[in-house]
Amino acid sequence: MAALELIIGNKNYSSWSFRPWIAMKVKEVEFKETLSLFDEATDQAHFLEFSPTKKVPVLKDGETTIWESLAILEYLADLFPGLDFWPKERIARAQARSISSEMHAGFGALRIECSMNMRREVRAIDVSDAARKDVARIEAIWQGCLDSSGGPFLFGDFCNADAMFAPVVNRLHRYELSRADAVTKYSEAMTALPAWQEWEAAGKAEPWIVEADEA
Ligand SMILES: N[C@@H](CCC(=O)N[C@@H](CS)C(=O)NCC(=O)O)C(=O)O
Numbered sequence: 241m242a243a244l245e246l247i248i249g250n251k252n253y254s255s256w257s258f259r260p261w262i263a264m265k266v267k268e269v270e271f272k273e274t275l276s277l278f279d280e281a282t283d284q285a286h287f288l289e290f291s292p293t294k295k296v297p298v299l300k301d302g303e304t305t306i307w308e309s310l311a312i313l314e315y316l317a318d319l320f321p322g323l324d325f326w327p328k329e330r331i332a333r334a335q336a337r338s339i340s341s342e343m344h345a346g347f348g349a350l351r352i353e354c355s356m357n358m359r360r361e362v363r364a365i366d367v368s369d370a371a372r373k374d375v376a377r378i379e380a381i382w383q384g385c386l387d388s389s390g391g392p393f394l395f396g397d398f399c400n401a402d403a404m405f406a407p408v409v410n411r412l413h414r415y416e417l418s419r420a421d422a423v424t425k426y427s428e429a430m431t432a433l434p435a436w437q438e439w440e441a442a443g444k445a446e447p448w449i450v451e452a453d454e455a
Contacts (some may be wrong), residue, residue: 242302244271249278249296251443253453255356255407257297262310263403264310265435267323269316274401278450310344313400327395330371336394339381343404350374354415355453356407358443364416365455374415380407383422392429406430410440413455 248257276296276380278284287294291307299306299315306315319444322410326333349370381403385394386407393402409430412418 244269245274245300246271247274247276247290247296247298247300249276250446250448250450252358252448253355253450254278254296254409254447255351256295256309258301258304258356259309259403260297260316260399261426262406262439263313263316263325263398263400264437265438266398266403266433267316267320267325269320271434277448280450280452291293308344310340312405312408313340313403317400324397327397327399327402332389332395335385336399339394340401340404342381343408346373347378347408350378350408350411350417353413354417354455356410357377357414357455358410358440359446360414362414362416362452367415367417370436371417375412378405378412379418379420379422381405382426383420386422387425391425394426398433402430406436409436 244264246260248254248261251258253411261273276287276290279286284294287296290300290305291298293307294307297307297309297312299312301315301319306312315326316323327336349368353371354365355446382394383400389396393399394405395401409427412423413427431440
């Protein structure tokens, strides 16, 4: 098997990069990590050298390029069927895919107003009604999943759905957006992961400031 390479942006802000990265770490998949930094001056023109959309993350498997975080997670599930990137059980798997698609396509207000920011001080900001609705929907998803599975992750063991929601744990905490029980419990499980802690420590140590992501 060719070596896998995951190309990501920085760790402090790049929430889409974080998703496949944490899934691969938790599932102990070996990969080469390549950081390709954002460059506001050129609008990331250099991303076009490896990414058809000029966005990160990108997974390279030999000559093959896979882009879009959710497609990367699907590819990993195909590549490593024994690692349960999706839940084993068919209905749970369908639900995990439903909420992952919802995350991939939605929650725009929350994502735009409250960028993932690993080193941000914990401080509330004024957010729109749309962002509040996003938070309420996330609380309901997490509560429903934890009730059904018994936790500690959305479908019991960590799976791709958890990878898709991982950056939201940072947002709800850093912008003081929720006090729901499900959020507290789920955030405890997520932030206890060595993979989470590795990413967060690396993000905090980065020197780069992206003004647009500093709410
Ligand atoms: N839908 C894409 C979103 C990727 C995305 O927006 N990535 C950001 C970084 S987190 C990016 O590369 N931005 C650079 C740009 O838009 O120029 C995915 O799921 O991978």
